[in-house]
Amino acid sequence: MTTTVDLTQYISEAIEGKRDLFTHASDRIWGFAETRFDEFQSAELLMELLESEGFTIERGVAGLETGFIASYGKGLPVIALLGEYDALADLSQEAGISTYHSVLPRGNGHGCGHNLLGIGALAAAVAVKDYLQEHPETQGTVRFYGCPAEESGYGKTYLAREGYFKDVDAALSWHPHSLNAVMHGSSNAVIHGTFTFKGISAHAAAAPHLGRSALDAVELMNIGSNYMREHMIDQARIHYAITNSGGLAPNVVQAEAEVTYLVRAPKSAQVRSLFERLVKVAEGAALMTETTMDFKYEGACANLIPNSTLEKVMHQHLVAFGAPEYDEEEYAYAKAIYDTLPIQNQQEAGALVGPELAPLLAERPLPNFIAPYSDEKETFMGGSTDVADVSWNVPTAQCITTTMAFGTPLHAWQTVAQGKSSFAHKGMLLAAKAMAATAIESILHPEIVKEAQQELLDRLGGEVYDCLVPADVQPPKRGE
Incomplete structure (x- = not known):
């Protein structure tokens, strides 16, 4: 033996x-x-x-x-x-x-x-x-x-x-x-999602009324998410990075901007609920700025x-x-x-x-x-x-x-x-x-x-595994 x-x-x-x-x-x-x-x-x-x-x-x-x-x-x-x-x-x-x-x-x-x-x-x-x-x-x-x-x-x-x-x-x-x-x-369980806003480009001085700023939408989303923090359990976390600010020219209304988020909480059900709230914040930012918003799952874990x-x-x-x-x-x-x-x-x-x-x-x-x-x-x-x-x-x-x-x-x-x-x-x-x-x-x-x-x-205790990544989301391929 x-x-x-x-x-x-x-x-x-x-x-x-x-x-x-x-x-x-x-x-x-x-x-x-x-x-x-x-x-x-x-x-x-x-x-x-x-x-x-x-x-x-x-x-x-x-x-x-x-x-x-x-x-x-x-x-x-x-x-x-x-x-x-x-x-x-x-x-x-x-x-x-x-x-x-x-x-x-x-x-x-x-x-x-x-x-x-x-x-x-x-x-x-x-x-x-x-x-x-x-x-x-x-x-x-x-x-x-x-x-x-x-x-x-x-x-x-x-x-x-x-x-x-x-x-x-x-x-x-x-x-x-x-x-x-x-x-x-x-x-902590986590969901990682990226939010892309699209607006209308315009000359920021000559015709700002014709533009709809995607960067404004990103900033408003970030403000909204920060207000969410007061209404989450203590162990939950939200953090983000602006991955596309829409360009380097301040005199151009940004037509596209992007921000990526990590949402964490101790249980999968909690993080799913928080992420759903975050999506609503993003939708609200798009409504306020008359831009469009789309998001994609980058990944998640329990x-x-x-x-x-x-x-x-x-x-x-x-x-x-x-x-x-x-x-x-x-x-x-x-x-x-x-x-x-x-x-x-x-x-x-x-x-x-x-x-x-x-x-x-x-x-x-x-x-x-x-x-x-x-x-x-x-x-x-x-x-x-x-x-x-x-x-x-x-x-x-x-x-x-x-x-x-x-x-x-x-x-x-x-x-x-x-x-x-x-x-x-x-x-x-x-x-x-x-x-x-x-x-x-x-x-x-x-x-x-x-x-x-x-x-x-x-x-x-009777719970079963429920993957946080939706079934239609696939891992990226080379170059994506």
């Missing part, structure tokens, strides 16, 4: 034996830095690696040009590893330094560490494959889900809507962070459903592997990054770990411990993730591992700068080991999966 010690040693050797393969691939994806639905090079690299490891590939799943599923094994249970690989716009940054320096003006950058995330999940899938290959008597299937557009567009939502998780027994994921822990909590059963197994293995060891050069670089953070970021990070650990981590900002696990109280993440849509369909667990200096904010240049560091690689491989061990234990002990599935049913 395989023990935890045996499994820990097997997984460590399997992943460390291919360390160079995994870290090199992560660095290449960091360099590609492709944004939502355009991750063609990144997806191709992942598929090539998986094919070389004996996986069969299904490309273009759920209408996603950069989405795919790689499978190995036979029979039940089916364990899914979720991989992301999209970057963020306007976050180009040179790697390995502690000052802001954009490599390419307005270029992209991996400001959320998804270059690490995708390869970490891939490394876990390969380790599970290696185990199944060496133990042919073991029944089970491992799948790597290539999930594009997590940052905006939400590829997993389309995969869930089209039923690609219906035959999956458990799903595992992770996220780059500045702590080592297993996550137990929920998140609220996250935690699963204590799987999380406890993952935490047990994370503890068994232990936090990485760091050398003085790594601590020095992390300290240099930490010193660039605004004092508010440092204080908030310190509050998370308490007054005893905060000053220690301020001096040596790479946590060399595994945080305790507790499911007594759910944490709440104000942001959103399309892992949530998976969690409504199949028991799902996630961990975080240290890939950046303590307190580093996501979606910032500091995250990009650390994305190829040696400690980022160490955190990525720790996450891979924890996920692989959790997957293999779930295969070897089907009762874990059954208990996790019952927990999911209990948490849902």
Whole structure:
């Protein structure tokens, strides 16, 4: 019988034996830095690696040009590893330094560490494959889900809507962070929509009465949405960006303007209701300005459903592997990054770990411990993730591992700068080991999966998955 010690040693050797393969691939994806639905090079690299490891590939799943599923094994249970690989716009940054320096003006950058995330999940899938290959008597299937557009567009939502998780027994994921822990909590659901207004162009001085300003409509919509804030629940969020102001000439009445919105709330029904109200605000702005309005869904995702059963197994293995060891050069670089953070970021990070650990981590900002696990109280993440849509369909667990200096904010240049560091690689491989061990234990002990599935049913309490993306909305194609 395989023990935890045996499994820990097997997984460590399997992943460390291919360390160079995994870290090199992560660095290449960091360099590609492709944004939502355009991750063609990144997806191709992942598929090539998986094919070389004996996986069969299904490309273009759920209408996603950069989405795919790689499978190995036979029979039940089916364990899914979720991989992301999209970057963020306007976050180009040179790697390995502690000052802001954009490599390419307005270029992209991996400001959320998804270059690490995708390869970490891939490394876990390969380790599970290696185990199944060496133990042919073991029944089970491992799948790597290539999930594009997590940052905006939400590829997993389309995969869930089209039923690609219906035959999956458990799903595992992770996220780059500045702590080592297993996550137990929920998140905001979100709907992302873009609103386009069209009016009538005219000379703003000679004949303003003949014009109808689309920019006025955008501004009025924004004012209306800001008044909505007083009449929402506290955890809801609305934020927007004007993506087309109608031109650069103030003496021309703007004939077209556009604004894109994210609406968030703790429950899917709440966010749907808020978005419907926002559409009414947009319609009102169009009426006031005698313009026309059209909107489109850019994507959406549900609220996250935690699963204590799987999380406890993952935490047990994370503890068994232990936090990485760091050398003085790594601590020095992390300290240099930490010193660039605004004092508010440092204080908030310190509050998370308490007054005893905060000053220690301020001096040596790479946590060399595994945080305790507790499911007594759910944490709440104000942001959103399309892992949530998976969690409504199949028991799902996630961990975080240290890939950046303590307190580093996501979606910032500091995250990009650390994305190829040696400690980022160490955190990525720790996450891979924890996920692989959790997957293999779930295969070897089907009762874990059954208990996790019952927990999911209990948490849902009769609710069923209702995708927030309408059935007629499809993911964009290249060039759209």
